[in-house]
Amino acid sequence: MYYLDVVAAITAVFILHRLSKRKHSPYSHLPLPPGPKGLPLIGNLKDLPSGFEWQTYHKWSRDLNSDIIYINAAGQTIIVLDTAEAVTELFEKKSSIYSDRARMPMINELMGWSFNFAFMPYGMHILFCFSVGST
Structure with a gap:
């Protein structure tokens, strides 16, 4: 009877692990580096360095022949950029694709404050028209 409990626990952990790997983001179908x-x-949790992290990440980058590497630390996704060229490419040249303000449905949609510049997404342009009446 004890063995049945162990098998049930292992099966439950396996099912939870498979379910946790499913991502609910619109980008989940894209391949990772x-x-x-x-x-x-636990993923690469035991492999993560405790000191001189950049040396380990650089070694992994050379071994995998990629400037961008992916590390999974107990379900937490870590993306490491190894070269200055990769950083420049992603953070400067393509920054408009990857950065934006957080979506705030309570303020924008429910309260109707989407006109406020502080709550607008980056790159959104609104034309303000003022009517000038004759007096």
């Missing part, structure tokens, strides 16, 4: 192989559930 290459990264070191990790263990189930």
